[in-house]
Amino acid sequence: MNGIIKPSILPGFMELLPSEQIQFNRILETIKDTFEKNGFTPMDTPIIEKTEILLAKGGEETDKQTYSFTRGSNNLSLRFDLTVPFARYSAQYLSELTFPFRRYQIGKVFRGERNQRGRYREFYQCDIDIISNRDLSIASDAELPSIMYSILSKIGLQNFTIRINNRKLLNGFLKSLELSDITGVLRAIDKVDKIGSEAFKNELICLGICSDTVDKIYSFIILQGSNEEILSVIKKLDIDNETYKAGLNEIDEVSKLMKVFGVPEDKYVIDLKIARGLDYYTGTVYETILDEYPELGSICSGGRYDNLAQNYTKEKLQGVGMSIGLTRLFYVLKEIGLLKGEEGSTLTKVLIVTMDKNFEVAIAVAANFKNKGINTQIYFEEEKLNKKLNYANKLGIPYVIFIGENEVNNKRLKLKDMNTGNQLELSEEEVIKFLLAVGK
Amino acid sequence: MNGIIKPSILPGFMELLPSEQIQFNRILETIKDTFEKNGFTPMDTPIIEKTEILLAKGGEETDKQTYSFTRGSNNLSLRFDLTVPFARYSAQYLSELTFPFRRYQIGKVFRGERNQRGRYREFYQCDIDIISNRDLSIASDAELPSIMYSILSKIGLQNFTIRINNRKLLNGFLKSLELSDITGVLRAIDKVDKIGSEAFKNELICLGICSDTVDKIYSFIILQGSNEEILSVIKKLDIDNETYKAGLNEIDEVSKLMKVFGVPEDKYVIDLKIARGLDYYTGTVYETILDEYPELGSICSGGRYDNLAQNYTKEKLQGVGMSIGLTRLFYVLKEIGLLKGEEGSTLTKVLIVTMDKNFEVAIAVAANFKNKGINTQIYFEEEKLNKKLNYANKLGIPYVIFIGENEVNNKRLKLKDMNTGNQLELSEEEVIKFLLAVGK
Numbered sequence: 001m002n003g004i005i006k007p008s009i010l011p012g013f014m015e016l017l018p019s020e021q022i023q024f025n026r027i028l029e030t031i032k033d034t035f036e037k038n039g040f041t042p043m044d045t046p047i048i049e050k051t052e053i054l055l056a057k058g059g060e061e062t063d064k065q066t067y068s069f070t071r072g073s074n075n076l077s078l079r080f081d082l083t084v085p086f087a088r089y090s091a092q093y094l095s096e097l098t099f100p101f102r103r104y105q106i107g108k109v110f111r112g113e114r115n116q117r118g119r120y121r122e123f124y125q126c127d128i129d130i131i132s133n134r135d136l137s138i139a140s141d142a143e144l145p146s147i148m149y150s151i152l153s154k155i156g157l158q159n160f161t162i163r164i165n166n167r168k169l170l171n172g173f174l175k176s177l178e179l180s181d182i183t184g185v186l187r188a189i190d191k192v193d194k195i196g197s198e199a200f201k202n203e204l205i206c207l208g209i210c211s212d213t214v215d216k217i218y219s220f221i222i223l224q225g226s227n228e229e230i231l232s233v234i235k236k237l238d239i240d241n242e243t244y245k246a247g248l249n250e251i252d253e254v255s256k257l258m259k260v261f262g263v264p265e266d267k268y269v270i271d272l273k274i275a276r277g278l279d280y281y282t283g284t285v286y287e288t289i290l291d292e293y294p295e296l297g298s299i300c301s302g303g304r305y306d307n308l309a310q311n312y313t314k315e316k317l318q319g320v321g322m323s324i325g326l327t328r329l330f331y332v333l334k335e336i337g338l339l340k341g342e343e344g345s346t347l348t349k350v351l352i353v354t355m356d357k358n359f360e361v362a363i364a365v366a367a368n369f370k371n372k373g374i375n376t377q378i379y380f381e382e383e384k385l386n387k388k389l390n391y392a393n394k395l396g397i398p399y400v401i402f403i404g405e406n407e408v409n410n411k412r413l414k415l416k417d418m419n420t421g422n423q424l425e426l427s428e429e430e431v432i433k434f435l436l437a438v439g440k
Numbered sequence: 441m442n443g444i445i446k447p448s449i450l451p452g453f454m455e456l457l458p459s460e461q462i463q464f465n466r467i468l469e470t471i472k473d474t475f476e477k478n479g480f481t482p483m484d485t486p487i488i489e490k491t492e493i494l495l496a497k498g499g500e501e502t503d504k505q506t507y508s509f510t511r512g513s514n515n516l517s518l519r520f521d522l523t524v525p526f527a528r529y530s531a532q533y534l535s536e537l538t539f540p541f542r543r544y545q546i547g548k549v550f551r552g553e554r555n556q557r558g559r560y561r562e563f564y565q566c567d568i569d570i571i572s573n574r575d576l577s578i579a580s581d582a583e584l585p586s587i588m589y590s591i592l593s594k595i596g597l598q599n600f601t602i603r604i605n606n607r608k609l610l611n612g613f614l615k616s617l618e619l620s621d622i623t624g625v626l627r628a629i630d631k632v633d634k635i636g637s638e639a640f641k642n643e644l645i646c647l648g649i650c651s652d653t654v655d656k657i658y659s660f661i662i663l664q665g666s667n668e669e670i671l672s673v674i675k676k677l678d679i680d681n682e683t684y685k686a687g688l689n690e691i692d693e694v695s696k697l698m699k700v701f702g703v704p705e706d707k708y709v710i711d712l713k714i715a716r717g718l719d720y721y722t723g724t725v726y727e728t729i730l731d732e733y734p735e736l737g738s739i740c741s742g743g744r745y746d747n748l749a750q751n752y753t754k755e756k757l758q759g760v761g762m763s764i765g766l767t768r769l770f771y772v773l774k775e776i777g778l779l780k781g782e783e784g785s786t787l788t789k790v791l792i793v794t795m796d797k798n799f800e801v802a803i804a805v806a807a808n809f810k811n812k813g814i815n816t817q818i819y820f821e822e823e824k825l826n827k828k829l830n831y832a833n834k835l836g837i838p839y840v841i842f843i844g845e846n847e848v849n850n851k852r853l854k855l856k857d858m859n860t861g862n863q864l865e866l867s868e869e870e871v872i873k874f875l876l877a878v879g880k
Contacts, residue, residue, distance in 0.1 A: 004750075004751065004752060004753065004754065005492060005493060005496050005751055005752055006752070007493065007528045007529075007531040007532035007749075007752040007753065008490070008493070008532065009485075009486055009489060009490070009493075009528075009532075010486065010488065010489065010490060010514065010516070013486040013488065014486075015484070015485060015486060015529070016484065017533060017536055018481045018482075018483065018537075018543070021481070021482050021483060021484060022481070022482065024484075025482050036787050036815055037810045037813075037814075037815050037816070038810065038815075038816070038817070039786070039787075039788040039791075039815055039816060039817025040787075041458045041461070041462070041785065041786050041787060041788075042458075042461050042462065042465050042787075043458065043461060044455070044456065044461060044464075045449075045455060046449055046450065046453040046454075046455060046562050047487065047548060047550075047562060048450065048453065048507070048518075048550070048561075048562060049449060049450065050448070050449070050450060052445060053445060053447065053448070053449075056445050067488070067509070067511065067516075068509075069507070069509030071507065071552060074450065076450070076507075078488075088447045088449075089447075089455070091447040092447035092448065092449075093457060096457055097458075098785065098831065098834045098835050100821065100831075102817065103458070108487060110487075110488070112511055121488075122486050122487060122488060132821075134821070135821060136821065137820035137821045137822075139799055139818075139820040140820060143818075143820075257799065260799060260800050260803050261803055261807075262803075262807060309447075310444075311444065311445055312444060312445060312446070312447040313444065313447065314444065345481065345538065346479070346481050347476050347479075347480075347481060347482075348479040348481075351479075359579055359697065359700060360700050363700050363701055363702075367701075367702060370477045370478065373477075374477075375476055375477050375478075375479055376477070376478070376479060377478070377479025377542065378579075378583075380577035380579040380580060380583075381540065381572075381574070381575060381576065381577050382577075391538065391540075394538045395538050
């Protein structure tokens with residue numbers, strides 16, 4: 001015989017009690033439903049893939065964080081995001097997909113990060129992308145963040161801001177300064193909010209950029225004001241390169257279209273500090289910050305890319321994508337008290353209690369309820385009535401039905417409202433009408 | 441620059457094209473919805489757990505098949521089923537759970553099995569269990585297979601049989617023969633359908649059982665007839681031990697109650713060959729066989745257990761559980777042609793096509809449609825009308841709306857039925873009514 005091992009999970013992994021899980025799933029459903037309402041098709045890829053596929057792009061940080069192992073002669077890895085598998089999938093089934101291809105994917109991804117607040121090593125990502133082998137309208141760049149806006153609003157978040165920038169704009173601006181190491185600058189811009197202005201400027205100086213230019217860069221990226229004000233300032237800058245102009249046009253259009261898509265103007269801002277430096281983005285980029293918890297980082301990010309699947313095919317697939325980090329978002333909602341926990345630990349709407357061992361009637365009534373769409377459970381064990389009511393109470397089952405000899409003979413059911421304590425005697429059909437009327 | 445790597449996934453992993461994925465998800469939704477209708481609460485556990493937790497029970501086969509690896513000083517494994525994590529979860533949150541606890545869990549599990557037809561290394565399991573720290577009614581043993589029956593029926597399966605046995609019955613019978621190695625016999629019984637009667641008898645003889653007894657065992661396990669006939673035969677056997685009698689009572693009650701739960705009598709049979717020998721079951725056991733494809737093995741199995749979490753707590757948790765192997769089931773449905781593929785490659789109900797760049801109206805109309813619950817997509821790219829219609833056709837989007845200058849001026853929409861080619865000119869409200877009437 002084995003001894004007893006203390007039950008526990010690994011640090012950095014999220015696990016929920018039933019009442020929390022119900023709330024988590026409700027958010028997941030909202031996301032899924034909104035994606036489908038907007039014409040996105042579900043996709044699923046394996047959690048384990050060939051290491052050479054997942055790490056085809058390379059990148060030291062990613063390589064280090066990825067869970068990799070060997071089995072037999074195979075090098076295997078757990079997916080660390082849903083974008084790389086999507087790129088591989090698009091290349092693999094290229095001839096069978098119809099473009100523009102709109103897919104959503106919701107699933108767990110794995111990163112062996114340092115354990116810190118709100119960061120998990122196994123977490124859900126919820127991705128949408130629209131890709132095409134031809135030109136893809138700039139309208140998609142506005143459509144995606146407006147879908148994300150509607151999701152975040154639906155789940156009860158109020159104080160968040162979608163920050164928008166454009167890599168062409170940033171690249172064009174930096175090009176106009178005739179810098180040699182644009183990547184280094186982008187990397188520094190990416191973290192200016194974290195490290196502060198002094199450290200940022202210092203980093204640029206270390207890259208060999210003279211302090212005049214450093215100041216120009218800093219003034220550009222911290223531009224503040226309404227979207228219209230920022231647009232008007234950056235339009236007037238005397239920068240004459242095609243990249244900058246293209247970026248300007250795009251961000252201008254995206255900003256206007258987001259309004260048309262119904263996003264309130266205080267919910268999205270042009271923020272020239274957003275670089276997403278290490279990514280493959282080439283146009284619009286997004287991050288979403290909780291106004292009161294900027295230190296938690298972005299809960300919904302993404303951008304436009306020119307060549308999604310370049311590691312797997314010569315075919316150029318352009319597109320735009322965004323991703324919600326659901327596990328972190330859930331952690332945040334819990335922290336800031338947006339999950340009220342009034343939901344109970346069950347989805348069951350009604351508990352049927354038999355006063356004798358007359359299961360036949362209880363089972364028939366339950367079948368009828370379930371057919372009508374009511375989540376129903378029968379309490380089969382022989383216990384005192386009090387214990388059964390206590391069970392309903394503890395779980396948060398809102399209604400209890402009693403079936404005893406009297407009820408069977410009179411073809412009536414006794415319905416107890418567990419919140420008010422009120423009892424009604426009704427026919428089966430009346431109970432169904434009642435339960436459907438008070439919501440599922 | 442990297443070269444191009446041929447996109448592929450590992451052998452033994454399932455990946456679906458959009459039209460198949462839509463069908464897969466529809467089945468998943470049916471399972472989830474039925475579980476919730478029957479009062480089961482959602483649960484989720486990490487995919488990666490501590491190896492010492494997942495392999496606490498031991499078992500050479502499981503150990504070999506499990507994907508294990510180290511990271512830092514930790515020994516990690518991917519879950520190989522949802523039962524062991526459930527046992528760990530129940531022990532870990534014992535004081536916070538309310539019993540009887542009814543949970544469902546749907547998720548991927550991983551087994552590095554030999555690659556063979558219909559077997560996958562990463563596959564979805566869909567589990568339900570009812571556990572309690574007190575006595576749990578035998579009615580649950582009948583409730584679970586009837587829930588599974590209703591799911592299999594709903595997804596269109598017709599020729600399947602739920603096979604039921606009881607470990608007490610089997611143990612009691614073998615005990616009455618005064619055998620020393622009951623486990624060895626159970627293991628042989630478990631595979632008699634695969635290896636045939638000769639090999640089976642031979643295996644028992646190798647265990648040192650005399651041929652008289654071997655014949656007795658064989659005649660017992662291959663008993664055939666209606667459930668009533670089998671029950672009547674095994675009731676008359678002159679076996680006087682408590683285990684046998686308890687098993688007899690249980691299988692009798694389960695058989696009767698399943699009828700009360702509405703399972704047609706030809707859909708469940710008492711099959712004394714079902715042993716599930718290597719498992720922790722102690723009472724009722726189930727397997728579900730496709731009548732025409734018995735060689736594919738069970739697609740839905742489970743049983744009653746006395747002590748779920750014995751490796752993690754001293755508290756005795758008894759219960760009953762069943763699990764659908766969804767990935768294999770989907771493979772089978774595809775193989776036998778039960779997936780007709782008429783569904784198209786999209787969930788989108790209507791494609792909105794603008795005849796100019798008048799996005800404002802298209803976006804407003806789409807928002808209205810989506811609010812009413814209609815999956816809607818706008819085609820933003822500038823292309824010839826023909827190309828746009830072809831896109832709808834290829835994806836299987838059933839309706840297209842045209843919005844041009846005329847339509848905007850007259851506040852009418854042109855609606856084209858892509859199946860019939862018919863066109864109607866309607867108001868926005870009329871279109872919504874129409875689309876809701878033809879189903880989502």
